[in-house]
Amino acid sequence: MQNPYIPYPVVVDKIITEVDTKDIKTFRFKFVNPEDEAKYSYIPGQFGELSIYGKGESPIGIASSPTQKGYVEFTVQKAGVVTSALHEMEEGTVMGLRGPLGNSWPLEFLEGKNIVIVGGGFAFTTLRSLINYMIHDDNRKRFGNITVIYGARNPGLLLYKDELTEWGKRSDLNLNVTVDKGDANWKGREGFVPAVCKEVAPSKENAVAVICGPPVMIRFTLPVFFDLGFSKENIITSLEMRMKCGVGKCGRCNVGSKYVCKDGPVFSLAELDKLTPEY
Amino acid sequence: MENIETKLREEAKRLLLEKKADVIIGYEKGTLPLTATPCFITTPEEADKLVWNDLCTQNLAKFVHDLITAHKNSQKRVKPEDRKKKIIGVVARGCTTRSLIIHLQERQYGRDEVYIIGVPCTGYVDSKGLKAAINGADIIEGSIEGEKIKMKTSAGEKSVALKDVLADSCRTCRFNNPIISDVMVGNLAPSMNPDSEYDDVKDFEAKSIEERWAYFTKEMEKCIRCNACRQACPSCYCPTCFVEQSQPQWVGIGEDKTDTQVFQFMRLYHMVGRCVDCGSCVAVCPMGVDLRKFLKKIDKDCWELFGNRAGSSLEDMPPLGKYNEHGDKEDFIFNP
Amino acid sequence: MEKCLIKKDALAGIAKKMTENFLVWAPVKKEDNILFVPLQKGTEPFFAYLNSKNAPKNVFFPHTETMMKYTRTEKGMVFSEDENKAAESVLFGVRPCDAHSFVLLDKLFDQEKYKDGYYIAKRQKTTVISLACVKPPYASCFCTSVDGEPVSSEGADILLTDIGSYYLVEFFTPKGEKLVKYFGDTKADTAAETKKNEIAAKAKAAITSKIPAHVVKPILDKNFDNPFWNTIHGKCLACGTCTYLCPTCHCFDISDEVKGTDGVRIRSWDSCMFPMFTKETSGHNPRPSQKERWRQRTMHKFKYYVDNFNAISCVGCGRCVMYCPVNIDIRKIIEDISKL
C-alpha cells in the first residue's frame, strides 16, 4: 500500500522566472528515482503537494502536460512559508512532491467538443497543462476547435511567453492574449477578459468553456458565457482552498460534503450550484 | 441575590428601551444543572432571561472586546460619516470591571462605547471543585438554597456548603465590587479575604527548584492545547496569537512537551500587569491545569516590582509600558 | 461465540496481566481526570468510572504523531517513512459510545482510495474491550439517538457487561477470541445471557436525553442559509474543547519541525473552531466567523458525514455538552434545527 502522505523525492531541474515582478516562477522537477515517474502519472487539472524540508507542504496545480515526458512543472507564486522557501531554492536541490491529487479536467467529457479556455493571471497554470495536452500531435484530433482567451494585468505578468508565441503561430488554435493595460512595447490586445470574451464570442454549439482565474474575473466572465448560451453543465472551473492532507481526511477544504482536494478541484458550474457557497 | 436579579432585569430593560445600549451581555440559565452561561440581550422582552447568582462564572469583558472589534471591522467599509457607534452594556462584577479598565488603558475602545452595569459579587462556584466535592458523580439536578448547594447526583442526594466550593480566585478576591460602573445594581458586597491572596504563591516559592519544575511539568502535561484558556481570557485579544504565527513560527503546534510548556509560559508571561485573577481560564480548562498557581505569581511580582495591580485604576498606565528610572529594581542585573 | 463469566473484582488484575504481552490502554485516574493511558507498572486501572475525560480516539489517532523523518545530506533530503511502531495493543474498558466512534473513524481513515496507514496499523493491532454502561453514566448521554446503545458490542472485539455479581464476557471477533485465556474458564450459562439482555433493555430505556438526530438531515440539506445559524455562535469562545474531547472529530494539521540536519513531519489535531483552520495564504477565509464554523461542525456531523458515509458522526457521549466552557449544547442545537 502506497502511503499517500509520503512525498517522492524530486530534484529541482530548472527554474524559470516567469514575470517581471519575479514573484512567479516555474519549477521543473525530475524524479530522483526514475520508477517514481511512472507512479506519478497525472492528468491535466490535477495538483501536487510541493514538500520542502522543514517548511511544510503547499498544494499547487500541475503546469506541465503529461505529454511532456521526463519532468513535471509547477508555476508558483511567492506567498506563504512554503512558496517563499521554494523561491529561494537553487537548481539541483532535492525536495519532495506528493500526488498527483484531486480529480482533473474532464478529458472524456471534453473529447469531440469545441473547447473555450479562459484564463486570468496566475490561474493559467493548469489551463496551460490542458492546452499542451490537447494540442499534442497524439491528441489534437480528439478535440474540436480550441479557443484560448488569456489575460493578465500587464504584459510583464503574462506567463509562458515563449509558449504563447508558439501557440500564436498555430493554425489549429485560436489564441487571444489580452492585458488590462499595455506598455510601450505591447502590440497585442488591451482590455479585460470578460470584454474580450464578448468580442471573440465563441459559439455555444458543442462547446465547453473551461474558466479559471481570480474571483473578480470569474464573476464578470460568467454572465458573458450565459449570454452566449452556455449551460452550467458546459462551464467548468477549478476551486482553491486551504489544504493540508490532499486526500480528504484532514477536514478543512470541504465545500459541503465534497472535499476540494479529493472530489475537486475541478467542478462544473452545475455541480457547484449544488454545493454550499462556502469557498 | 434575587433582589439583584430583578433590579438587573429592570435596568437592562430600561437601557434597551432608552437606547442607552444596543446589546447587553449578561448571564442566563444554562442547559445543564447548576450552570449559568453568557447571553446577549438585544430586546427588552429578553431581559427576563438574565440571571445573577453564584454560578455566573465567565468574565464577560472578553465578549465586550469581541463585539466591539467585530462591530469596528464591520464599519470599515462604511463611509466615515455613516459610521454608527455601538454601545455594549455589560453586567460586570469586580474582576470584569478590572478587565474593562485594562482594555481602556490599552486603548481598545472608548469609555463611551461600554455601559457598565455593576453588580456586587460574593464569589462564584468552581464547577470542577464542586464535581470533586461529590467524587466526580454526575449532577442530575441541583439548586442553591441559602448557603448550601443541594444536588441529586448519580451517587444519590448530596449537599455541599457554598463556601467550600467557591473558586480559588474568589476566596481571596481584593476587588469583588465593581471599580467603575455607570450604574450599580444592589449594595456593595462584603469584602473577601485578600490578605491571604499570595499564601499559595509564597508556599510555592519556598519549594525547591526541582519541586517547582516538577510541578510545572506535571501541570503542563495535562494541557491538550485546545486554547480554551486563551480564548476565555479578556486580556488575550491579539488578532493573531503568537501560537498561530507562521513567519516565524514561535512554537510547534503539536503536543510536544516543551512546546506546550513554552506556549503556556509565554501566554502566562503576557499577563504581566494584565491578569485580573478572574479565574476564567481556570474555569474553562477542560483538563484542570492549575494555571492560577502561575498567574498569581505574575500578579504578585507585578505588585512587588512595579506597585501595580492590574486594572485597579483607570488612571494607571500598563506597568510594562512605563518605568521608574531610579526606583525600579536592579538587583537582578549581573555584575561580574 | 465464546462467553464466560469473571468475578467483579478481577478486572484490574486481568488488565494488568495483559500488560505482560500487550500495550494495554486503560482508564486511569489522574487527579480529577480519568484518562485512557498505557498501563505501566505501578498505575492502577480505574474501572469504576463514568466515562473518561478524553475520548480514546487518541489510541489510534494521537494528538501528535510523526508521519515521516528526513535528513538533510549533501545530496539533498533523504526521506524515511517513520518505521511503523504500532505495537500489539489492548484497549481495555472503553464505553460502547466510544467504541462506536472507531467504526465511524474507520469509514474515513480506511477508505478505498486513500488509506491512512498510521491509523489503520494501530487499529488492526489493537483489540478493543468495551465495558457496557448498565446505567447511563451521565444525564446528558444520548447514545440511543445516534444509533448507539449503552450495552453494545459495536466497534468492540470483546464486551464486558456487569450482571450483578459477575461480568459477562462476550467475544465477538476472532481478534477478541485470542484473548479468551486471560478471562479464566467459568463458562457463561444462558441465565447470564438472559440477565444481560434484561440489563441491556433497562439501560437503553434509562437514556432519557434524546435528540432528533435523524430528523435533521433533510432539514440541514435545505437550510444552509437559514438565519438560525446566527443564533448559536455568539458566546462561542472559539476554543477547541468540543473538538478535542470529541470521539469522532478527526481534523488534523500537518507541520514540519527541524533541528540541525534532522527533521520530522508531524500531524496533530486541529479544530474547525479555530479561525486559522481554513484561512488561506491570501488572507481569504471561506469560514470567516464563528457562525460558519459552527455551521460546519453541525453540518459535518449530521449532514456531510451522512452524505459521504451514511452515518451520523456523533456517538452521543455528551462530552462536548458537559465540557463546553460556555454551555453551547449540541442537543439544543439539533432540537432547534428539527423545528426549522
Place this chain on the structure above:
Amino acid sequence: MAENLASKDWEPKIVAIVCNWCTYAGADLAGISRIQYPPNVRIIRVPCTGRINPFYIVKALQTGADGVLVSGCHPGECHYISGNLVARRKFAALKSFLSYIGMEGDRTMFTWVSASEGDRFAQVIRGVTAKVKALGPADKLKKKLG
C-alpha cells in the same frame, strides 16, 4: 546529555542578545583590544534591549541554548533614551517568573555594558560562562525532535 555532563570537555552554548549601540560596541572593543574571553557565546545584535521580545530568550532556551545573556546600555545611556528602562521591567518579571517555574536563575542573565567597557564585556562573558558551566547542560524546556 548525561554523558555530556560527565565529560569534562562539555562547553556550554550561550546566546548573547546585545544592543547595537553599547554592548555590541563594547564587544568590538574587547576584540580590538585583544582581551581574551571564552568562545561560548553566540552574539545576536539588536537595535536596543527594548526591542527584545522576551520570547527570544525563552525560544533560545527551547532550541538548545544552555544560557542566555542580555546586555544593553547602562540606565540613562540608552541610544533611544528609555528603551533599556522599559526592557529592565520586562526582564525583571521574566527572570523572576522563569525561576518560579523551576528554571535555574543563572541560565538567564541581564547586564549593562557600555561601548567603552571592552574589559567589562570580557568579564561578563567569563562570569556567565562559568556560571552556566557550573549548572551543566540545560534540559528544562529544551526540545528534542520527534
